[in-house]
Amino acid sequence: MITQENFDKEFADPIEEVQIDKFVCKEMSRQIHRYIKGMSGSKLIMERFEERLKDLSLPEKERAIALYIDLNRKVLDGLDFKIVLARAIANYCDTFSYMLALINDKKRMVYYLGRIKDKYIRYHEIYEENGKFGMKDHEGNILVHALYDFLRTPYVYVDDLQLFPIIAEKNGKMGLIIPDGKDTVVADFIYEDISLRDEPPYFEARIGGKVELL
Helix, strand or coil: CCCCCCHHHHHCCHHHHHHHHHHHHHHHHHHHHHHHHCCCCCHHHHHHHHHHHHCCCHHHHHHHHHHHHHHCHHHHCCCCHHHHHHHHHHHHCCCHHHHHHHHCCHHHHHHHHHHHHHHHCCCCEEEEECCEEEEECCCCCEEEEEEECEEECCCCCCCCCCCCCEEEEECCEEEEEECCCCCEEEEEEEECEEEECCCCCCEEEEECCEEEEC
């Protein structure tokens, strides 16, 4: 008998899981491709995204896509995960009757929909501690310690294989840090303001009435 406690063990078919995961990943990549394509002047970003994903393993692709979604949450606007799953199932099945059987299996659909969301919706969050701000990942691990008066996550895709700097304020000055759990500073806290650009160099900083590109 399948219960909530033994559902994964009794229900999951490892071969089916791997294949559906693979096709779901292709569908998610396709969705991001469409999203980037619709962004003004983003052909280079789209090509870079596809090039970066090309040689990754399936788990690495899933993590990269999840990171992309975390930094570009609008990519999910209008996206129906049931459609993503139905397309993945259609690619997996070798007969129409088998496809219908899977899609009409409510428990299996609920299982795979939950699996998709667990893999691809992994949002970081800003937290406050003693009046200062930090950042945690979707599992609660600290990415940035609560040491800053202000944090601004740059919601833009640059490169899914590297950590993108966070704009932070400390003692009235702006700087750039890496969300690596070590608060690594890549631009000292000497700037009056830092803003994000759409192309490299990605940051524009003001200091003493002058503008610098970081």
